[in-house]
Amino acid sequence: MWRKKSRAFTVLVCVITVTTFLFSYTYRDPSLYFFKFALGLSDDLLPKGTCACSRCITDMEEDPWFMERFNQSMPPLMSRKNSVLSEDTFRWWQWLQSERHPANYSDVVQRLFEVIPGEEQYMDSGPSRCRTCSVVGNSGNLKGSNYGHLIDSSDFIIRMNQAPTLGFETDVGSKTTHHVMYPESAKNLQNTTSLVLIPFKTLDLQWLISALTTGTIKHTYLPVMSRIKANKDKVLIYNPAFFKYVYDTWLEGHGRYPSTGFLALMLAIHICDEVKVFGYGADQKGNWHHYWENNLLSGAFRHTGVHDGDYEYNVTLLLADKQKIKMFKGS
Structure with missing residues (x-):
């Protein structure tokens, strides 16, 4: 018994x-x-x-290094529900670009979500449940690459800062679903494109409110666009808590803060199932410059001390080596 x-x-x-x-x-x-x-x-x-791709980023069991860093529970985008920041995160975030007399953060956020949607927003690729993303950097190695069709074949195409497509479609594609920017790098967008704002300070959130309404803010630490053409219903805010997580966990404190390119890559890795990366790093001659410029020395950001471009690029290469992303190095 x-x-x-x-x-x-x-x-x-x-x-x-x-x-x-x-x-x-x-x-x-x-x-x-x-x-x-x-x-x-x-x-x-x-x-x-939920992933129907042949290989998914979240297949982490093969790689302890990736498992230690990847936190799928950390929301990349800000909403009403997650807009309250811890004291540590808020202090770090305010330190990035210090303001002498910052406005009350809570009041600004409340006003912000009266102008743009305040609920959780996700990139939905439809019933296939295999969200493919192209993250398009601005490197000169895109010149002559003929990547345009491949870039446009993804569900989501993420670009950044001042990147143009007109006249460069063969190499960089013509579609943009999400455009990552900050006030000093802003540009007008098509009605079908989501603006993804990276805020470095409370004033950046105030600028966005102003740029979508009254147009009263014309200067941050540099002159900025007073108004911007963008679809209010498709505006997204990069979560400062996620910003700090990227800096602490993925960059391990290298540089003052991550570059727009690295933040855009991390957004894709945490939202997409498959990620293709274009236009990162130098061209084959070792030049760091933008694909729309003739100045081969325009990649001076690598020497300012604000971003650790070499460390970021090494992490990007490591992600490619571990087959978490597929990197296209161009010409």
Whole structure:
């Protein structure tokens, strides 16, 4: 009788363990991935979660380095619900571009979400559940690359700062779903494109409100566009908490703060299932410049001390080496 009860208890424990494991794997909980190897289970026997790509960024069990850094629970975009910042994050964020007399952050955020949508917003690629992204940097290595069609084939095409497409379509594509910028690098956008603002200070949030309404703010630490053409319903805000997470976890404190290009890449890695990267790094002659400029020395940001361009690029190459992203180095 005792043996029968013991066997029944053992079977029950096994059933609970396997059920818990399968449920957890469905939601891609990395803390339980080692069970897959311990039990010798094939991927074909396990549910795939929400990603239908042949290879997904969130397949983390193969790489401890990536697992230690990737935090899928950290929201990249700000909403009403997650706009409250911890004291540590707020202090770090305000330090990036110090203001003498900053406005009250809570009041500014409240006003901001009266102008733009304040609910959680996600990039939805439709029923395929395989969100493919092209992150397009501004490197001169895009010249003559003929990447335009490949870039435009992704569900989401993320560009940044002043990057033009007109006249460069063959090499850089013509579509833009998300354009990442800050006030000093702003440009007008098409109605179908989402503006993704990277705020470095409270004034940047005030500028966005102004640029979409009254146009009263014309200067931050530099002259800025007083008004901007953009669809208010598609405006997104890069979460300062996510900003700090990228700096602390991925860059390990290198540089004063991450570049726009690295922040755009991290946004894609945390939202997309497959990421293709274009226009990062130097051209084949070692020049760092923008694809729309003839000045081969325009990549001076690498020497300002604000961004550690070399460290960022090395992390990007490591992500490519680990097959988390696919990098196209151009010409």
